Amino acid sequence: MTIVYRTAGAWGAGQGYNLTALQADGNFYDLDQRIQAIEDNPPEPVNISNITVVGTQMTVILEDATEFGPFTLPQANFRPSVVATVSTVTYDPVLGDANGYKRCTNAAGCAVTVPSNSEVAFPVDTEITFRQAGDGAVTFDAPTDVTLNGLLGYLNQTAFEGATVTLKKVATDEWDLIGLLAEDVTA
The missing domain is CATH 2.60.120 (Jelly Rolls)
Structure with a gap:
């Protein structure tokens, strides 16, 4: 079932008058079915493939070759020990x-x-x-x-x-x- 809209917007023209009880119920049912499909078959995540560190710079590389970073890693200040x-x-x-x-x-x-x-x-x-x-x-x-x-x-x-x-x-x-x-x- 297709969601029925009352007004015009990014979704299109809309029907221009109030939804009937059947249309409102149909919208809820359609959304419920879509959510249930996602819950039953969750999408596979794109996992981390590799993490590289050069000096204090870290880059995260995903399985689809997407890269995040570089991120600067925090460093503890050297504490006098001698x-x-x-x-x-x-x-x-x-x-x-x-x-x-x-x-x-x-x-x-x-x-x-x-x-x-x-x-x-x-x-x-x-x-x-x-x-x-x-x-x-x-x-x-x-x-x-x-x-x-x-x-x-x-x-x-x-x-x-x-x-x-x-x-x-x-x-x-x-x-x-x-x-x-x-x-x-x-x-």
Whole structure:
């Protein structure tokens, strides 16, 4: 049976007057039969044939060769897992320090000099965390071609014993200082 419409639309002209009870029942019966046919004989899905991953990009390929993607896969940030002690009064970070945790134990403090990218090519997004594990502050300095972004009103050094400060590389020769910095009381 064909569905009967009352008005004109995308389905055609329609009959132009109210449906009879028989026509309304016929429409419901027709739709019920179509739904029942789908329930009795569901269409076969197009299954996944293959999934490819290149770097952080994943592509899903179906059996009919349809492709979805590429999708960027999430990645966990590297968590510093190696704790190292720095007992000297000066320290120049090296590539092996990337994403590391340094405990500065010298009672006189430790002056950390952040290298320029031409000296040590840390990747952007690198983090190095320093902890003041003794009486002396950990101070951060850099050559003139390197920018250290501290906090206005604070010094580029740890505030007190137990304070931690993370250097985060945000551009080729630019680092942010994040953590417990000492307040600048001279200003």
